[in-house]
Amino acid sequence: MKPIQVGLLGIGTVGSGTFNVLKRNQEEIRRRAGRGIEITMVADLDTARAQSIVGPDVRVVNDARAVIANPEIDIVIELIGGYGIARSLVLEAIAAGKHVVTANKALLAVHGTEIFAAASAKGVMVAFEAAVAGGIPIIKALREGLTANSIQWIAGIINGTTNFILSEMRDKGLDFAVVLKEAQRLGYAEADPTFDIEGVDAAHKVTLMSAIAxxxxxxxxxxxxxxxTQLGATDIKYAEQLGYRIKLLGITKRTTEGIELRVHPSLVPAKRLIANVEGAMNAVVVNGDAVGTTLYYGKGAGSEPTASAVIADLVDITRLHTADPHHRVPHLAFQPDALSDVAVLPMSEVVTSYYLRLRVADQAGVLAKVTGLLAGAGISIDAVLQREADEVSGEGGTSTDLIILTHDTREGTMNDALAQLQNLPTVLAPIVRIRKEELN
Amino acid sequence: MKPIQVGLLGIGTVGSGTFNVLKRNQEEIRRRAGRGIEITMVADLDTARAQSIVGPDVRVVNDARAVIANPEIDIVIELIGGYGIARSLVLEAIAAGKHVVTANKALLAVHGTEIFAAASAKGVMVAFEAAVAGGIPIIKALREGLTANSIQWIAGIINGTTNFILSEMRDKGLDFAVVLKEAQRLGYAEADPTFDIEGVDAAHKVTLMSAIAxxxxxxxxxxxxxxxTQLGATDIKYAEQLGYRIKLLGITKRTTEGIELRVHPSLVPAKRLIANVEGAMNAVVVNGDAVGTTLYYGKGAGSEPTASAVIADLVDITRLHTADPHHRVPHLAFQPDALSDVAVLPMSEVVTSYYLRLRVADQAGVLAKVTGLLAGAGISIDAVLQREADEVSGEGGTSTDLIILTHDTREGTMNDALAQLQNLPTVLAPIVRIRKEELN
Structure with missing residues (x-):
């Protein structure tokens, strides 16, 4: 049988990894897929560079639409990125009856509904294992491996840049800005790191996992x-003393009130496996009512790890494209006519526990005042850590750090209490508030 | 569309979990699968007990063949276990054109070739996610999620009973026999624990993973x-001092000489995630040439975790049974006509590093003699730990433990060297030899 023919749009880091792995392991992949899988056409603006990567046997063009229009092409891989031209090309490929593989989490998190609807109408597959957690087959686990479960929650380290930065901050006791520079020098952070360090990339990924779960x-x-960007070495150190690590987590959770969907730094008990995921590695914890807690760990980025996921999607499509389109694995795990409209909760309705650090005047009665105010708001305290007075404050007295771990509290309640605490004359600096997840 | 009808053979722990989870999550599972999935017939020798579990709406019989013969049944779940009647029933179900789901690792590890050939000939699926690592979707990860890769090695904690025992031995400094009794009392070990503690269960599972990989x-x-059964608290303690944990690992590895396939206790660096998998939990590490190292963690046994895997297989079959049988996911990941005959290496050809503990006379020259003999055999030493002399030996002198970590050595070479070492008059007790895996 003639090989499945694949057209590649954009041959950068992941694209060249995909081409190379597909070539290196072509015999083994053919034995798995039952058919050869070949990239026979590549579109890239830099045609000379592209041609040098793929060699003379592959046709290189500078117009992505020429790939889509080629009737020989069965599957189109979109590795251009972004929301703009990538969206048009994916929709055009679907309209042309091509199956699509993409690593574009931003595109799917924002325009997924439109894209998946178009694919369902046309009876083609849009596969995106590479969009979340690189080479870890987490989309497959959620969409196929855990289908028996009412999934309760997911919490993931799904951005390698920020996990590298947090690991370095903890190891070396350095502040964010210093480590970011080092990460940029080492290639773990991009020149413009905004999407990573502000949590946007993680939010794209957890949005996709939330839909599937x-x-x-x-x-x-x-x-x-x-x-x-607001995290300091001080809080990482205090968290450590209390038995916690701080990780940037993408969290999505099912509650009786609605779905939680959030990305923020979180304290996690140091004894959990996910707390021990260091450097640029990724890990996702999934809790289902039948299976309990499971964890998936691996490289979340990089040329060949991401290529591993792209090619797994190519093999899936090769194996399954003959199945009845109305029954084969749905794009978002659930049948398109069986999606639910359970609302995503506003952050003020989310219930979680908290780490608070207050810089307070070292005076009698401050602890009583603070804890009394929290008690009055109905916020119950799990642990208190008060440091030795260590600093002469501006007002002529000494000051100290008061660290409080709370039990579960509605975020809106916490926000109101924090506003009141911040107004106390004995609270001398902006209060640090970091959420805490037990993940058990 | 009418629900997929499932017949269940054997309703013990996993069977009742499967029935209950399928019922509890039926609406969510239907939304995922695109069709309802219902257990409509159950065979069990204890029909009264079976009927009390499934209620009056499900037909209960004491003859498994009545389930197989029922033309309404689309999928047969085999949860009887063992190699005997289970083999006949699985083959009969296949012959009757039923898809089969089984958790029976022993059956597939021994009779898999026959069973998968029969299924391929008949065009039906035999799914067995539940056979390895309970609810962790590791079969799916290997067979579908990592298809891009030339898989290099797999190392797994795939038997919860032994991991529970080893965790307790380490935590409490107790010897094997004591902890086994406790594990039996708590229900973590069976009355006859042979298959677990002798590594047979883990070997069944790693055999299946090896074939798929x-x-x-x-x-x-x-x-x-x-x-x-031969492990002592002493070696667990020494390993800890050297920065290692001892785990029972199922290992399979690709080498230029052939495939390694082995189950034995192994030292693992304490900093690896898998070294921190405690109690009855399971974890599997998979290394692929593109993806690098990935890890999958969760409950490896129990009613609902195992049911999670059984039901995932039911959903897979429901989604994919319309696909061309020659192209859908192959039972063993590779197309049946594309299996390789690469040989499994005899243990004497396996290359690994070692932990050795020698009880030696506390005399000048003993260390030189031992290390000289190893050097003569071409075995290179990574580290030596010599304890203070601590015991009066039978021969009137003191004795001490000499612990040696070696670099990679062919097992046959090591066996010869150990025989020579054991014959030294200054070696006072049987030498302890535990293999060591860096897993990096």
């Missing part, structure tokens, strides 16, 4: 997004 | 199998 549409605009 | 037939008879 709970059978809801992709709703990036409903995600609460906080990055790590 | 490397595209070779299932060959349980070629596996090297050692359990944990």
């Amino acid at each position: 709970f059978g809801i549409p992709v709703q990036f605009d409903k995600a609460h997004v906080e990055g790590i | 490397f595209g070779i037939p299932v060959q349980f008879d070629k596996a090297h199998v050692e359990g944990i």
